[in-house]
Amino acid sequence: MTSPAPAALRVEDLHKSFGPLEVLRGIDLTVSEHEVVCLIGASGSGKSTLLRCINLLEPIDAGRVSVEGEEITAEGVDTNRIRRRIGIVFQAFNLFPHMTVLDNVTLAPRKVLRRPVATAEAEGVALLERFGLADKRNEYPDRLSGGQQQRAAIVRALAMQPDLMLLDEVTSALDPELVGEVLGVIRSLASGGMTMLIATHEMGFARDIASRVCFLDAGVILEEGPPAQIFSAPREARTQQFLQRIIEAGRL
Amino acid sequence: MSVDRGPFARRRGREGPARAVAIAVLSSIVLFGAVGYAIVHAPNWPAVQQSFLDPEVFAESLPEIVAAFGINVQLFLIAEVLILVLGLVIAVLRSLPGPVFFPIRAMATVYTDLFRAVPGILVIYLLGFGIPGLDMPGVPNDPFFWAVVALTLVYSAYVSEVYRAGIESVHPSQEAAARSLGLSRFQALRYVIVPQAVRRVVPPLLNDFIGLQKDTVLVSFIGVVEIFRVSQNKESALFNFTPYLATAVVFLAVTIPLARLTDWLSARDRRRYLAGVAR
Numbered sequence: 001m002t003s004p005a006p007a008a009l010r011v012e013d014l015h016k017s018f019g020p021l022e023v024l025r026g027i028d029l030t031v032s033e034h035e036v037v038c039l040i041g042a043s044g045s046g047k048s049t050l051l052r053c054i055n056l057l058e059p060i061d062a063g064r065v066s067v068e069g070e071e072i073t074a075e076g077v078d079t080n081r082i083r084r085r086i087g088i089v090f091q092a093f094n095l096f097p098h099m100t101v102l103d104n105v106t107l108a109p110r111k112v113l114r115r116p117v118a119t120a121e122a123e124g125v126a127l128l129e130r131f132g133l134a135d136k137r138n139e140y141p142d143r144l145s146g147g148q149q150q151r152a153a154i155v156r157a158l159a160m161q162p163d164l165m166l167l168d169e170v171t172s173a174l175d176p177e178l179v180g181e182v183l184g185v186i187r188s189l190a191s192g193g194m195t196m197l198i199a200t201h202e203m204g205f206a207r208d209i210a211s212r213v214c215f216l217d218a219g220v221i222l223e224e225g226p227p228a229q230i231f232s233a234p235r236e237a238r239t240q241q242f243l244q245r246i247i248e249a250g251r252l
Numbered sequence: 253m254s255v256d257r258g259p260f261a262r263r264r265g266r267e268g269p270a271r272a273v274a275i276a277v278l279s280s281i282v283l284f285g286a287v288g289y290a291i292v293h294a295p296n297w298p299a300v301q302q303s304f305l306d307p308e309v310f311a312e313s314l315p316e317i318v319a320a321f322g323i324n325v326q327l328f329l330i331a332e333v334l335i336l337v338l339g340l341v342i343a344v345l346r347s348l349p350g351p352v353f354f355p356i357r358a359m360a361t362v363y364t365d366l367f368r369a370v371p372g373i374l375v376i377y378l379l380g381f382g383i384p385g386l387d388m389p390g391v392p393n394d395p396f397f398w399a400v401v402a403l404t405l406v407y408s409a410y411v412s413e414v415y416r417a418g419i420e421s422v423h424p425s426q427e428a429a430a431r432s433l434g435l436s437r438f439q440a441l442r443y444v445i446v447p448q449a450v451r452r453v454v455p456p457l458l459n460d461f462i463g464l465q466k467d468t469v470l471v472s473f474i475g476v477v478e479i480f481r482v483s484q485n486k487e488s489a490l491f492n493f494t495p496y497l498a499t500a501v502v503f504l505a506v507t508i509p510l511a512r513l514t515d516w517l518s519a520r521d522r523r524r525y526l527a528g529v530a531r
Contacts, residue, residue: 050430090425095429105432108434111439112433157432
């Protein structure tokens with residue numbers, strides 16, 4: 001009772017290689033409940049791989065990942081049960097193209113949580129309504145704009161009522177004018193208290209929304225801190241270099 | 253370059269659609285006219301005309317031949333249903349990942365290798381004569397039964413490869429998305445991957461279905477009285493080969509519409525795909 005609540009997510013000394021290439025070289029990261037942590041860093045620094053490892057989509061080589069105190073990378077853990085608690089949204093949306101938006105959203109509640117169809121659909125419609133997609137519920141994904149597809153993908157993940165959301169560069173595949181609507185959705189999730197780990201190239205957004213920013217470089221978290229400190233007074237030379245390039249590209 | 257293209261471009265510009273049609277018609281008349289002329293003026297044409305193209309024999313044999321085709325229709329409809337199910341099962345078994353399923357994958361692979369390698373007629377002979385020859389109690393010796401079994405075994409091997417290509421064409425990110433929502437591997441296959449795979453392979457499946465229809469004539473060799481056997485009987489009764497022509501016409505009447513349907517489905521899928529990419 002007196003011990004502090006376990007962290008929503010704890011990553012300890014995580015290593016992951018693809019063949020001879022070591023992509024993650026000892027990641028330590030803690031995300032507390034209701035915290036929004038942004039991962040920044042160059043392409044290939046390991047952001048996406050880290051998110052995929054946390055969701056058990058990639059087997060890890062060493063280290064451990066715990067969610068609310070339960071080690072999910074232990075032997076014999078039911079991965080399907082763990083994934084229900086962790087929502088992930090991908091850069092390329094990955095909606096199911098052969099299903100309507102509503103079926104995309106209700107598939108997992110119906111088949112995994114065994115919700116009755118009527119209940120799942122009522123909940124799905126309510127969620128779609130909240131994110132301005134209720135009128136698109138009977139459309140197929142390819143009839144939607146990129147921004148609408150990504151919002152639908154976020155709703156699909158939320159329909160499982162996850163404890164933790166992982167967002168993997170969710171605006172990188174969008175036309176610039178569609179980025180705003182998706183970032184708006186993420187902002188509303190953050191203000192609703194959703195615990196999130198966000199890999200992003202949108203530095204302005206990270207500065208606004210993050211409780212903490214982690215700079216990934218060559219498979220390690222080189223520097224982390226509150227956004228004000230990381231963006232205005234980065235300590236590490238590599239972080240300064242990275243941010244300098246972003247500023248030169250007009251992205252901050 | 254531009255000097256060379258000048259006159260070419262001008263020539264193309266003058267060609268309207270009407271002119272293109274006229275040229276197509278004219279060249280067809282010239283080609284087919286020449287081939288037809290050569291055949292009709294072959295030294296033995298009258299004899300061939302009499303034994304292959306006798307209108308009276310055609311009219312007399314056609315009703316019985318069409319009636320016998322009913323057996324072929326039964327054969328390929330029953331076999332096709334079994335093939336679509338068995339082919340999918342084998343394709344899914346071959347797609348199972350991980351070392352645990354190695355023996356199952358290996359068995360499915362041996363099956364497809366075996367039944368694609370052995371000529372269909374041999375499978376029909378071996379099952380149709382071999383198994384009833386064992387005289388085991390309770391085992392059917394009806395040639396129709398073994399015909400269905402043999403065609404199902406042979407075509408399921410082909411169809412499973414079509415399905416497998418379809419399953420492998422679904423991007424791995426679809427499985428990742430399904431698994432990330434908590435769906436099991438089987439649920440991801442059942443609700444996400446297989447439905448997309450099957451949509452993509454409908455045209456090649458129809459192609460194999462046309463092949464199956466034609467191969468139903470092979471089962472005449474184990475004593476099923478179907479269209480080919482009936483036309484053979486007609487041929488020996490009337491001393492004339494025209495019944496075979498009638499049989500060919502019956503097959504054309506069924507397979508050509510199906511082939512056009514296949515083309516139309518492929519074209520529609522291509523349009524959809526391109527529309528999807530353009531977005």
